[in-house]
Amino acid sequence: MSVIIPEHVPAFAKKKLLKKTNIDPRTFVIIGDSEAAISAVDALRTSFAGNIVLIPQSPFGQFENLDVLRRKFSPLSKNEVFYLDEDYMNRANVKVVPGIIKFIDVDKKEIEVKGYHEKLEFEKLLLAWGSTKKRLNKEFSNVFYLEDRQAHARCHNELLKAKTIVVLGGTIEAYQSAASIRDYLDSIGFDTP
Numbered sequence: 001m002s003v004i005i006p007e008h009v010p011a012f013a014k015k016k017l018l019k020k021t022n023i024d025p026r027t028f029v030i031i032g033d034s035e036a037a038i039s040a041v042d043a044l045r046t047s048f049a050g051n052i053v054l055i056p057q058s059p060f061g062q063f064e065n066l067d068v069l070r071r072k073f074s075p076l077s078k079n080e081v082f083y084l085d086e087d088y089m090n091r092a093n094v095k096v097v098p099g100i101i102k103f104i105d106v107d108k109k110e111i112e113v114k115g116y117h118e119k120l121e122f123e124k125l126l127l128a129w130g131s132t133k134k135r136l137n138k139e140f141s142n143v144f145y146l147e148d149r150q151a152h153a154r155c156h157n158e159l160l161k162a163k164t165i166v167v168l169g170g171t172i173e174a175y176q177s178a179a180s181i182r183d184y185l186d187s188i189g190f191d192t193p
Helices: 015-020 035-047 067-071 149-159 172-187
Strands: 027-031 051-055 094-096 101-105 110-113 124-127
Touching: 027 035, 035 051, 067 149, 067 172, 149 172
Parallel strands: 027 051, 027 124, 051 094
Antiparallel strands: 101 110
16 A cells, blocks of 8 residues: 655645534634734644634735835736735635724733724734834925835836935845845836946
8 A cells, every 4th residue: 555645735725624623612813914924824724723813914905025015126916916815814714804903801812803893712812013114204205115016116106217216224125125226227228326
């Protein structure tokens, strides 16, 4: 007798079994929509048959890959911008509850989300979010924050008209942005000093 192990098992292949059984009554809640949240869903669904609730915190949509905004200044496709397929959470049997968190009661193991009609009870809680950018105190018409695809497109269009471009910041992301701007403008024939 021989056993053949497939090289690739489709993600969440056991979803039908997970829906039909109530083996594990626990609920794990993940707050955030970063790569860490996606990794947590993947890791949990390999062996956890209980409920998973995801509370995204970003106003920019479903798990956007913001890093690509700094690395590529040419037009972006949807596949480059999103980490996930639109039906990913459905396939993973994850309940998504969008909204602002009103409070978390760790002792009672409850979360209240603004606009959601009931408190969410949980067994385990994972915070999976990152830091936020500090904005300038004053708004300027020619200053762009790379926060979503629309901002990226506006910045791209203004780059093509600009005589001088300044990238503010001393982080690796700032250097990535500067390098990708130079590479992009060179690739379309703009003379960048």
